[in-house]
Amino acid sequence: MTAQVQAQTMTAQAPPAQRGFRFSPSALILPALLYLILTTQVPFFITIYYSFLNYNLTIPGDHPFVGFSNYAGLLSDPQNFRVILNTLVLTAGTLIITLVLGGLLAMLLNRPFVGRALVRTILISSFLVMPVVTAVVWKNMLLNPVFGFLSWLVTQLGGVPVDWLAAHPMGSIIAMVSWEWTPFAMLILLTGLQSLPDDQIEAARLDGANPWQEFRHIVLPHWTQALEVVILLETISVLQVYGEIYASTSGGPGVATTNLPYFIYQKAFGEYNIGVASAAGVIAVVLTNVLAVFMLRLISRNVSSGGHA
Amino acid sequence: MTTLPTPTQTQPATARYSAPNKNGLRVRNSLLTILTYLMAFVFFFPILWMLLAAFKTEAQAFATPPVFSFTPILDNFRTALTNYFPALAHSLIAALGSTALAFVLGLPAAFALAVYPTKRSRGVLTWMLSTKFMPAVGVIVPLFIIFKNLHLLDTLPGLILMYTTMNLPLVVWMMHSYMTEIPYAIYEAAKVDGANVSTEFFGIALPLSLPGISATALLAIIFAWNEVFFALNLTTSNAAPLSVFIGSFKTSEGLFWAQMSAAAALTVLPVMIFGWIAQRQLVRGLSFGAVK
Numbered sequence: 001m002t003a004q005v006q007a008q009t010m011t012a013q014a015p016p017a018q019r020g021f022r023f024s025p026s027a028l029i030l031p032a033l034l035y036l037i038l039t040t041q042v043p044f045f046i047t048i049y050y051s052f053l054n055y056n057l058t059i060p061g062d063h064p065f066v067g068f069s070n071y072a073g074l075l076s077d078p079q080n081f082r083v084i085l086n087t088l089v090l091t092a093g094t095l096i097i098t099l100v101l102g103g104l105l106a107m108l109l110n111r112p113f114v115g116r117a118l119v120r121t122i123l124i125s126s127f128l129v130m131p132v133v134t135a136v137v138w139k140n141m142l143l144n145p146v147f148g149f150l151s152w153l154v155t156q157l158g159g160v161p162v163d164w165l166a167a168h169p170m171g172s173i174i175a176m177v178s179w180e181w182t183p184f185a186m187l188i189l190l191t192g193l194q195s196l197p198d199d200q201i202e203a204a205r206l207d208g209a210n211p212w213q214e215f216r217h218i219v220l221p222h223w224t225q226a227l228e229v230v231i232l233l234e235t236i237s238v239l240q241v242y243g244e245i246y247a248s249t250s251g252g253p254g255v256a257t258t259n260l261p262y263f264i265y266q267k268a269f270g271e272y273n274i275g276v277a278s279a280a281g282v283i284a285v286v287l288t289n290v291l292a293v294f295m296l297r298l299i300s301r302n303v304s305s306g307g308h309a
Numbered sequence: 310m311t312t313l314p315t316p317t318q319t320q321p322a323t324a325r326y327s328a329p330n331k332n333g334l335r336v337r338n339s340l341l342t343i344l345t346y347l348m349a350f351v352f353f354f355p356i357l358w359m360l361l362a363a364f365k366t367e368a369q370a371f372a373t374p375p376v377f378s379f380t381p382i383l384d385n386f387r388t389a390l391t392n393y394f395p396a397l398a399h400s401l402i403a404a405l406g407s408t409a410l411a412f413v414l415g416l417p418a419a420f421a422l423a424v425y426p427t428k429r430s431r432g433v434l435t436w437m438l439s440t441k442f443m444p445a446v447g448v449i450v451p452l453f454i455i456f457k458n459l460h461l462l463d464t465l466p467g468l469i470l471m472y473t474t475m476n477l478p479l480v481v482w483m484m485h486s487y488m489t490e491i492p493y494a495i496y497e498a499a500k501v502d503g504a505n506v507s508t509e510f511f512g513i514a515l516p517l518s519l520p521g522i523s524a525t526a527l528l529a530i531i532f533a534w535n536e537v538f539f540a541l542n543l544t545t546s547n548a549a550p551l552s553v554f555i556g557s558f559k560t561s562e563g564l565f566w567a568q569m570s571a572a573a574a575l576t577v578l579p580v581m582i583f584g585w586i587a588q589r590q591l592v593r594g595l596s597f598g599a600v601k
Contacts, residue, residue: 025506028417029433032481035414039448039474040440046451106375110347111338117480119349121585126352128584130535132555133573137359139559140566147371147566149358179355184595191592191600229596240444243537243552247559261538266444268453269542278450280558285447292442296435 052279057272070279073290079255080263087259090174091238097178098234099227107219109186110193120190127183131243138176139248141164169249169256176244181237185230186192192226193219225298232295239288260284315458331574356577362570370566385571393572396554400576401467403550404533408474408526415480416522419516422481423488424496434485438597441478445538456543465548471539476529479594486598488514511550524590531580531587551576 044299051070074080109120126134142149145163155161164172196219204214242261245251251258251266258266260280268277362370364381365403418437422430452471453462461467494514504512517521540552555576558569584591592600 024429025421028421032414032418032437032477036437036440036474036477039470040443043448043451043455044443047447050450098569105345105348108341108348111341113338113342113345115346119345121588122353123319124584124591125356125581128531128535128581129356129577130552130555130580131537132552132559133359134355136555136569137573140515141358141362141370142355142570143599144371147373149375152373153373169452179352182352187588187592188596188600190445206487226600229599233596236442240446240538242445243541243556246537247543247556250559260552261444261446264449265542268450274454281444281447281450284444288442288444288447292439295442296439299435299438299597 007046024161046280047278049186049272049283053275055274055278057274063275066275070101070275071283074276074279074283082255083258083263086170086255086257087239089170090177090241090257090259093170093174093233094177094181094238095231096179097174098185099230101178101182102230103189105182105186106193106303109190118301123172126179126181127181127187129180131180131241133248134176134180135247138172138179143172154184165249166253169253172255173241173244173249176248177238177241180244181234184234188226188230189223192223196222202249228298232291232298235291236295239284260287318512357439359570359577360574362567363574365564365567365570366586367567370570385567386575389571389575393554393575394553396549396551397575399465399468399544399548400534400550400552403468403472403548404530406469407476408529410473411476411480411529412470412522412526415477415485416515417510419484419488423485423508425516427572436519437478437481440474444549449538449542453542461543463544463547463549467543468548468550470537471543472533472536475536476532479529479532479597480525482522482597483525484518486524486593487518491501492518520521524587525594527583527587528590528594531583534580546580 052067053063054066055068064181105123109116109123141149143151143164145151145161145166147165150164151161151291162168200218201214204218209217239259240261242260242265245257245259246265249257251262261284264277264280264284267273267280363385364383365376365379365385366382368378369376376426422434456462456467461470491514495517496509499509499513534550535552536550537552537556541556544550544553555569555573558565558572587594
């Protein structure tokens with residue numbers, strides 16, 4: 001059977017001159033391939049090139065080659081370590097919160113109860129909100145120290161109103177981004193849970209496993225793959241958070257919430273310093289690619305190598 | 310009890326877990342359900358609060374203590390719509406245009422990779438996906454300069470070009486996964502009847518992966534609609550989509566909350582409804598098929 005199928009495939013591929021068709025089907029891949037090369041690889045190589053130039057849009061004339069001095073400048077300014085640190089804190093903080101809350105919600109939703117489909121639908125909503133909307137709504141209507149809902153809530157509970165974005169700028173950003181990404185973690189982890197056969201849990205219970213043992217020895221091992229997907233995809237995405245910062249703190253106060261993408265935006269479109277912005281862009285790509293390699297390995301491990309042969 | 314033979318020896322364990330817990334279990338379950346409702350409410354609250362504010366007067370919108378009961382008004386939507394309309398049109402054109410272009414380029418590629426796989430197919434697929442993980446900040450500087458020279462800055466074609474880049478890997482990857490699910494026997498039968506590549510594509514692959522096409526299209530539209538980085542850095546006014554328009558509210562300190570909420574509600578609701586519709590496919594799309 002399989003031999004037959006293969007033979008069929010071969011004959012379909014071998015005489016391309018069959019009926020006016022003079023190209024191999026692989027040519028159908030070319031437009032997409034070329035498009036992606038033109039819009040991602042070519043600009044990235046230009047970014048690398050720019051990163052070696054002393055290039056400022058406001059300074060006319062030549063853009064002299066300066067070697068690695070843009071990189072050296074970036075890596076020797078202690079303030080820039082704050083930017084890297086911010087990027088990592090934002091990513092790690094969001095990851096921890098979304099994994100805990102998303103995991104909890106996934107387990108809660110993996111039980112039969114009235115209105116489960118509706119609750120699931122409501123819970124994915126925050127993932128679908130545009131980042132800029134999240135930022136302006138949170139900044140004004142929730143976190144405003146005088147008129148914000150949270151300040152009112154804190155006062156009702158006997159506390160003192162807090163200027164969240166000034167007092168806890170990074171915490172506020174982490175809260176916003178976690179709010180957006182918890183549904184993502186929940187959805188993937190819930191799908192992971194749903195493929196866990198009921199009889200495994202039954203068997204564990206019959207053997208007298210307590211809920212913690214049940215979680216530790218049955219749920220967690222089964223969850224590994226879903227957890228990997230959540231951790232990698234979320235890390236790659238949260239490393240690139242921009243809209244939430246742009247529309248709430250603008251990277252401040254000071255550089256308290258400036259992450260790598262926002263820093264590059266400031267260098268490129270605030271200072272028009274193309275050389276330095278490009279060098280930072282290259283660093284961002286390298287940082288992300290280390291993670292992307294793991295992600296790609298993970299995804300392609302689980303997807304059939306393509307086709308039926 | 311303890312002297313009983315083996316078959317009942319497991320009973321204490323079972324009993325410990327189920328018998329005295331019948332009622333306790335029910336209570337525990339109800340508590341967990343209440344906790345679930347509560348968490349769903351807390352998570353939805355910011356959206357709810359925004360929706361409510363959209364129907365309030367400006368004074369009610371930033372009143373302290375917050376106003377919970379009020380007579381809903383539609384004025385904010387009326388005001389918002391006048392300013393909002395060009396941005397809405399730009400967002401629609403950019404989202405639909407880029408999705409269409411991504412499908413025109415991506416469907417033939419997905420078809421070839423799924424039905425005529427070669428040694429290199431897997432590598433090509435993985436490489437295409439890898440471009441999705443390329444941070445936009447790694448390409449924005451040259452793109453800005455190229456766009457400036459080609460007069461593509463602040464134009465819809467420029468925005469569509471970049472959104473297509475963003476969605477093309479998704480389309481290829483997802484459609485490849487749907488097209489590999491079509492039984493090969495169907496192609497085989499068609500070949501016996503003398504079908505060529507184009508009949509296979511238009512006659513079999515396309516119609517049979519229609520559910521996949523619609524789910525993928527919904528996802529692509531959501532991603533393009535919600536995109537912020539390229540929108541903010543490549544457009545200013547003539548092609549500014551909703552993300553730029555809403556971003557302009559970032560300095561409105563307690564002045565136009567009701568109006569802002571109305572515009573935000575109009576911005577968020579269409580894609581939220583799309584997302585609710587596509588939620589079964591969401592996991593597959595978001596994880597690129599790694600989790601189904």
